[in-house]
Amino acid sequence: MIRLALRNLVQNKTRLLVSVGGVGLALTLVFFFDAVFTGAAGRLTLYIDRSGADVWVSQEGVRTMHMSASSLPASVTGEVAAVPGVEEAIPILYSTDMIQAKDSEHVAYVFGLPRDATFGGPWKIVDGAARAGPGEVIIDHSIAASAGLRVGDRVTVLGQELEIAGLTSGTSSLVNSVAFVTMDDFARARGQNQVISFVLVKVAADESPSGVAARIGQNVDGVTVQTSQQFAHEERKLVKDMSTDIINIMNTAGFLTGLAVVALTIYIATISRRKEYGVLKAMGARNGALYRVVVIQALVSVALGLFTGLGITLLIAALAPRISESLVLTVSLSSLLRVTVVSAVIAGVAAALPASQLARLEPVAIIRRG
Amino acid sequence: MAAMAGSRHDARALSALTGSWALAWRNLLQDRIRFAMSVLGIALAVMLILFLFGLNAGIYRGVAAYLNNAPGSVIVMPQGVKSSFAGSGQLLPPETAGTVTGKLGDRAGVTPVLTLNAVPELHGRKENIRLVGYDPALGGGPWKLSDGREPAADNEIVLDRVLADRHNFKVGDSLDVQGLQLTVVGLSTETSSFTGSIAFARKALVESLVLAPGGASFLLITPGPGSNAGDIINELRTVPGTNVLLKQEVISNDKKTLARSINQVIYLMVTAAFIVGALVVGMVIYTATIERRSEYGVIKAIGARSGVLYRVVAAQALVAAGLGVLVGVGLAFLMGQVVATLRPQFLVDIERSAIAYTVAAGFIMALLGGLAPARALAGLAPADVFRR
Numbered sequence: 001m002i003r004l005a006l007r008n009l010v011q012n013k014t015r016l017l018v019s020v021g022g023v024g025l026a027l028t029l030v031f032f033f034d035a036v037f038t039g040a041a042g043r044l045t046l047y048i049d050r051s052g053a054d055v056w057v058s059q060e061g062v063r064t065m066h067m068s069a070s071s072l073p074a075s076v077t078g079e080v081a082a083v084p085g086v087e088e089a090i091p092i093l094y095s096t097d098m099i100q101a102k103d104s105e106h107v108a109y110v111f112g113l114p115r116d117a118t119f120g121g122p123w124k125i126v127d128g129a130a131r132a133g134p135g136e137v138i139i140d141h142s143i144a145a146s147a148g149l150r151v152g153d154r155v156t157v158l159g160q161e162l163e164i165a166g167l168t169s170g171t172s173s174l175v176n177s178v179a180f181v182t183m184d185d186f187a188r189a190r191g192q193n194q195v196i197s198f199v200l201v202k203v204a205a206d207e208s209p210s211g212v213a214a215r216i217g218q219n220v221d222g223v224t225v226q227t228s229q230q231f232a233h234e235e236r237k238l239v240k241d242m243s244t245d246i247i248n249i250m251n252t253a254g255f256l257t258g259l260a261v262v263a264l265t266i267y268i269a270t271i272s273r274r275k276e277y278g279v280l281k282a283m284g285a286r287n288g289a290l291y292r293v294v295v296i297q298a299l300v301s302v303a304l305g306l307f308t309g310l311g312i313t314l315l316i317a318a319l320a321p322r323i324s325e326s327l328v329l330t331v332s333l334s335s336l337l338r339v340t341v342v343s344a345v346i347a348g349v350a351a352a353l354p355a356s357q358l359a360r361l362e363p364v365a366i367i368r369r370g
Numbered sequence: 371m372a373a374m375a376g377s378r379h380d381a382r383a384l385s386a387l388t389g390s391w392a393l394a395w396r397n398l399l400q401d402r403i404r405f406a407m408s409v410l411g412i413a414l415a416v417m418l419i420l421f422l423f424g425l426n427a428g429i430y431r432g433v434a435a436y437l438n439n440a441p442g443s444v445i446v447m448p449q450g451v452k453s454s455f456a457g458s459g460q461l462l463p464p465e466t467a468g469t470v471t472g473k474l475g476d477r478a479g480v481t482p483v484l485t486l487n488a489v490p491e492l493h494g495r496k497e498n499i500r501l502v503g504y505d506p507a508l509g510g511g512p513w514k515l516s517d518g519r520e521p522a523a524d525n526e527i528v529l530d531r532v533l534a535d536r537h538n539f540k541v542g543d544s545l546d547v548q549g550l551q552l553t554v555v556g557l558s559t560e561t562s563s564f565t566g567s568i569a570f571a572r573k574a575l576v577e578s579l580v581l582a583p584g585g586a587s588f589l590l591i592t593p594g595p596g597s598n599a600g601d602i603i604n605e606l607r608t609v610p611g612t613n614v615l616l617k618q619e620v621i622s623n624d625k626k627t628l629a630r631s632i633n634q635v636i637y638l639m640v641t642a643a644f645i646v647g648a649l650v651v652g653m654v655i656y657t658a659t660i661e662r663r664s665e666y667g668v669i670k671a672i673g674a675r676s677g678v679l680y681r682v683v684a685a686q687a688l689v690a691a692g693l694g695v696l697v698g699v700g701l702a703f704l705m706g707q708v709v710a711t712l713r714p715q716f717l718v719d720i721e722r723s724a725i726a727y728t729v730a731a732g733f734i735m736a737l738l739g740g741l742a743p744a745r746a747l748a749g750l751a752p753a754d755v756f757r758r
Binding site for chain 1: 401403404407408410411414415417418421425448449450451452453455460461462463486487488489490491495496497498546547548549550564565566579580581582585611613626627630638639642643645646649705709713715716
């Protein structure tokens with residue numbers, strides 16, 4: 001039966017190619033959207049992961065950085081630094097802003113760092129200085145490349161014209177990139193000298209981040225304290241919560257389209273061999289055996305479509321960074337499992353209609369019709 | 371004579387044309403289930419394209435919702451800030467509102483607004499709220515309340531109705547925003563979008579959260595009778611540390627900022643849906659053509675030119691695509707309604723231009739899908755068909 005099903009499928013190679021392509025593209029839609037959000041979530045926590053901080057202190061109730069604002073009195077840094085187990089505490093300013101260059105604008109997370117900060121700065125410099133001085137900014141090299149900028153050129157950030165002192169790499173995502181300025185330049189633009197956004201904490205070698213975080217929470221009022229892992233987790237949760245609905249909508253649309261394509265393929269493949277099925281029935285083949293042929297055809301088509309869809313998505317994921325470093329696609333295992341399960345369901349549903357046609361098949365009538 | 375010959379030629383052409391359509395129609399209807407499934411396949415691809423365009427337009431409409439409904443036609447932003455999205459790190463100092471009011475006198479209304487993005491976790495789900503701080507006496511608050519009233523005290527908030535419904539908040543309930551317990555006193559409509567929702571509070575409350583007494587994110591300027599936006603912009607250009615723009619320019623900049631993030635994704639998905647649709651048309655027409663290959667061979671053998679056969683294939687593709695497009699447009703509106711009911715934060719705004727693009731895309735799909743079958747017919751040798 002498997003051989004018969006495979007022969008039925010490959011009998012018309014163009015039709016098989018078209019159907020596998022159709023299913024593959026429909027499933028690409030499903031993979032793609034998920035991959036975009038998973039990729040973006042990975043990039044979103046990049047600064048948190050690479051800042052070198054073990055613990056993050058923010059305004060009470062602020063648990064995320066993306067789409068959030070945290071305002072703390074500058075005096076909090078001293079209070080945090082005084083907590084036992086804190087090796088170093090660094091205040092930073094943070095905001096979403098635009099890098100304006102020539103005729104283009106680019107959204108960026110802008111960080112203002114003290115000049116003597118030992119951590120919290122850029123982690124991968126591809127050109128120029130590793131620290132921004134007064135009147136200087138460090139931006140991502142992909143933004144610089146797309147705007148035709150080099151080290152030494154001037155851009156407007158936080159309403160001030162600053163000179164590009166260095167270029168970082170791998171900080172840009174679909175939504176934004178990361179830029180660094182001095183804390184003084186940031187505070188001047190903000191117009192608030194005594195306000196900071198976060199305190200980054202490095203804990204002593206013999207302390208655990210969670211233990212020190214708990215101690216800071218007990219000793220400092222009006223703050224939310226999280227380890228870097230907790231903070232990154234909250235960031236990822238924000239993206240997940242924001243994207244779940246839209247991903248579900250797109251998945252439904254993609255699955256429905258895929259279902260229609262598979263159902264059409266299997267239906268056409270079955271009906272065009274109706275005569276042969278009639279002969280099989282006349283020779284004593286039972287409906288169950290014929291159903292199996294149809295279901296195998298559906299499963300093989302969907303499996304090939306699944307590989308095609310996955311292949312196309314992985315290809316786009318591999319090519320996308322070459323076209324735009326900002327477009328990071330990551331196919332997650334959960335996405336792969338979900339699409340595989342739903343694809344199997346699609347195959348089953350798609351086989352239902354041709355199977356019911358076979359059940360009604362009258363062998364004699366078919367043979368007589370020729 | 372020439373006229374008669376011309377009319378005979380026209381009649382033959384007309385007859386060939388109507389014959390092509392009739393043959394195409396019969397070919398398609400030969401297997402009604404296959405025809406229905408092919409129309410459905412095309413319709414789903416069309417629906418997906420139109421829905422994506424609608425979702426895109428809805429996102430843009432949601433982004434512009436506040437400024438479209440806020441008072442004024444001119445905006446005073448901090449220096450270098452062009453969009454109300456970005457520039458949250460910069461604030462107008464307290465004296466700017468006074469300077470602007472002093473310059474304009476009673477020729478224009480000045481509405482200071484301070485915004486803050488907050489992400490409270492409600493029932494285990496993070497919700498993005500853009501908290502708009504305003505002075506109820508000067509405007510800039512909710513434009514449509516479905517329940518309750520505007521905030522009268524510094525511990526009160528107006529929530530978006532969709533957000534409130536999702537978390538079962540009612541007027542009188544309380545909510546924690548960045549460590550402050552706020553009482554919900556009103557529910558606003560038209561304030562939710564895919565990216566989050568808008569909430570409203572008195573400006574003093576937002577100032578206390580941002581630690582910026584008297585500060586503002588921007589000033590909305592409403593020219594009075596006899597004043598115009600252009601003159602006001604020229605007059606305010608001398609105010610230090612500001613960037614004065616038309617409100618429509620800021621809305622346009624907000625949309626551009628968003629476009630940089632989402633357009634690549636939307637257009638990649640539209641392309642994939644377009645290719646799926648073309649493949650569906652191609653598969654159906656190809657099968658319908660190959661199945662009737664011997665009939666086409668007979669038609670060729672009795673003298674029909676390839677052009678006639680191409681017309682039959684094209685007519686089949688156009689009929690399938692035409693019906694698919696019609697059903698697809700209907701399904702897109704239906705899906706928009708379903709999404710609006712189940713997930714009201716998603717605005718699906720299907721514009722006429724999007725329908726026009728999608729219909730055009732549907733017919734281009736049909737023509738592309740008809741290419742392979744047409745090539746199969748071109749290579750058809752009548753004698754071979756009979757021999758087989």
